[in-house]
Amino acid sequence: MAVGERRETVLRVIVEDYITGAVPVASKAIVEKYGLKVSPATVRNDTAYLEREGYIIHPHHSAGSIPTDKAYRYYVELIGEDIDFPPVEEYLTSYILKEAKEGLEQWLKTVAALLAGLVRNLVVITSPKPVRCRFKHLDLVSLHDFMALLIVVLYEARISRQVLSFQRKVSQDELTRLANKLTLAYAGMTSSEILAKKEDLSSEERRISECLAEVITAEDKLEYGEPHLEGLYLLLSQPEFTSSPSMLRILEVLEKEDWLRTILRQEFKRGEVKVVIGEENPEPALQHLSLITSQYGQPDRASGIVGVIGPKRMDYAKTISSLTCLSALLSDAAVEYT
Amino acid sequence: MAVGERRETVLRVIVEDYITGAVPVASKAIVEKYGLKVSPATVRNDTAYLEREGYIIHPHHSAGSIPTDKAYRYYVELIGEDIDFPPVEEYLTSYILKEAKEGLEQWLKTVAALLAGLVRNLVVITSPKPVRCRFKHLDLVSLHDFMALLIVVLYEARISRQVLSFQRKVSQDELTRLANKLTLAYAGMTSSEILAKKEDLSSEERRISECLAEVITAEDKLEYGEPHLEGLYLLLSQPEFTSSPSMLRILEVLEKEDWLRTILRQEFKRGEVKVVIGEENPEPALQHLSLITSQYGQPDRASGIVGVIGPKRMDYAKTISSLTCLSALLSDAAVEYT
DNA sequence: ATTTGGCACTCCTCCCTTTTGATTGCTAGG
């Protein structure tokens, strides 16, 4: 085996061993566990080289090697070429197909929990949402004399509600009439189209139309649906977070919720799984974690995000393959809601 | 001061001091901080008595006193009589009144986060939900030739959706006609009323009606709306959970979610705040915590639960008063959605 | 040029001991 080739093997072994074991990998262990035909001293020469190149570091002088972000990146590119994990696919499929009677959101939570258990990390999933919402139907329910509840139904089975007040008394009969009229008038429109359609409207009709457009705009602004988190317990059980301060730091970050935007703002290509390792992440609070994310659904129609958050030392092979498979399955399922 | 009276003072002081400080309370500290006119030795006689009676324990021989569940219960009954906390009320009111444009659920989350910050513990809140849902409106959207999406709008602005399949091709026009007919036929009915209404229905109409009743029944079964949790970070920052195993134990319990039923299954009286301390809770996993819960809304119409979960050593006075006040405010706000 | 065995050195971890300081329990006297 050529020197360069062995170095690559050593690096791969270090990454894989550290992923499963979470302890620094010693030269002796590398030789023994993987049956290399060289002595530990030789491996030490290689690790010295890898350290110079920035692939590994030693937590202290007489400790084994642990991979750097660069090493994980190298590893991910390496395995990216031929990833194949049939058992995961079968396992997921069998569960996912019994789509729930309990509604979409509940089902997504179940799916997320399933994936979390599989990859033993935190899973975040958002419900599918179109980029540009289209109006489908509205209802008006009288609350008091001057107030009504506006219920807006959008395509992709999304709904929103808003309280509305009028200058004068409006009866339920009148509200129903207004609702029917406007439902007909605005069917299939986006928020800007509704605002653009300037016909002669009564004061109440204008009030409702504005409110309607506002509601749809608000929906448009949400880049994704409400995110569900599952497996927090699993993430925090990882050995890197055993100390309570580091656990609290994670929790604090997760509750602030800005991190989510960071994840969701990414550009996705169809079917692609994105891997962001440690300091590759622009968000400092997440730089000691890795994110693996994927988009599902049809980008032009409704789409959502499913992602896994774990320590940098996470099982990239398994997670990437699970996510690839899951996002394909979810895309198929989402077609039914189109 | 009579002996019995002083003992009560000593107990109250121990509870209050332990609530704020989280460290065992020494006899000397009791005398000094609260300016008692007796010596530490005298207080020690009192604590010896209180220990015999089961109100306090000592974590080890040469440590101060910490209250037992019995002591907290005594304390809660004591303060229950004249609780008054105006600053909380004003603080909450000012924020809550700017009701959100972002929808009910989002607003509830904000309220929960606000309360969590105030009481520095985990807050759980459920969206208001009527005990018996009434049908308001339905829509049918064609998916494929044989499949449609059923969108059900209920009173109190609740919505649910369900995928539906037919034996034969059904066009969107036909679906719209069916939707209008059934919306009219079933307006205001509960699930059982819908099932009872046996008129001569076509095969498709029967299929939809059954599905509709099923959806409403499912909503009825949910005792409360989707719960929101806020302030997990605050709860786990409490000194009793600094060790990572105890933190993980809490997280594990919270993710299992069965505990929620325990909380929500309680019987509530209008406007009442319930306090469950430690082992008073039937659920073993929660026996090292205290729960303070309250119902809001109108029991006959929509109602929800708001509760605080904290260590047994939590600020009962502040939490009870905050919750009393908040639940009243939420009830007022909920009226608008009736 | 690469590999290897050997050896000194480093640094972490574990365990044991000691010290320190706080606090109680008890007893005898006010």
Next chain:
DNA sequence: CCTAGCAATCAAAAGGGAGGAGTGCCAAAT
């Protein structure tokens, strides 16, 4: 019934090796 004083108790912090795992490097072997 209260108090002062004192011995007893225990946790937490600080110290101190001993042990051990593992590297770095050098000189010799391949």
